[in-house]
């Protein structure tokens with residue numbers, strides 16, 4: 001059996017070197033012949049993941065933040081042979097790990113690789129790229145991208161909130177048209193979230209109804225609102241019941257076309273994406289993942 005281990009030495013607090021040997025030992029202990037790949041720059045993880053598919057590797061294990069995992073998923077998405085996949089989270093937010101129940105402590109996540117539970121997981125397609133967690137569209141999304149790496153490392157989820165608040169105060173209205181499975185929505189939302197999982201910006205349970213393999217995109221339309229409503233929504237995000245807020249509308253769909261009066265920037269899995277118009281669809285149960293059994 002062959003495994004490929006892809007790691008990003010710069011992810012999170014640059015801890016990969018510290019965990020590299022233990023991870024390789026665990027893989028070898030499971031009987032794998034291990035091919036080790038260290039990323040040096042953007043897209044390396046995508047190229048390595050494609051190689052793993054071409055070489056019919058049995059198990060692909062990645063170590064890094066959401067950005068690295070997103071690159072791996074982009075490498076796997078279009079290949080015919082897609083190996084069993086899992087990852088050790090080392091980033092600052094780690095939304096995908098939160099949604100899947102992969103331990104955030106790398107020691108525990110490495111131990112969890114010894115378990116044999118597998119699950120098919122949905123991924124999303126946006127234009128010719130892929131994502132596993134969320135697309136955010138609107139002024140807030142642009143602001144989040146402007147949060148510096150230093151801010152994110154120091155404050156984690158708080159950096160997102162802070163930048164979000166600045167965007168709300170700037171109060172920019174853009175009309176959007178959302179064409180989904182069962183109709184068309186028109187309006188001027190503050191923020192649109194298109195989610196595959198329940199974890200956004202480090203807030204687990206933000207999108208309570210989303211399961212990692214339900215075959216659906218969960219669209220949250222956060223409507224234009226004053227600061228008091230935003231504070232109320234903030235509280236609901238923390239409590240995990242945002243969908244019950246009357247400033248929020250929810251649509252479930254398998255695909256969606258998002259258009260806007262002026263081009264709006266989007267944020268894909270925490271990194272800068274393309275501008276509107278955007279076509280997004282779900283690829284149901286597309287990747288087989290090794291993840292801990294949920295209790």
Ligand SMILES: Nc1ncnc2c1ncn2[C@@H]1O[C@H](COP(=O)(O)OP(=O)(O)OP(=O)(O)O)[C@@H](O)[C@H]1O
Pocket residue numbers: 008009010011012013039040041042043044064065066067068069071090091092093094152270
């Ligand atoms: N050796 C390297 N040195 C510096 N940057 C790298 C290296 N290898 C890959 N990268 C870059 O790191 C990016 C991904 O970082 P990643 O998301 O894993 O960590 P993070 O930013 O700390 O985590 P998070 O996304 O949770 O904030 C890749 O898109 C790539 O551009």
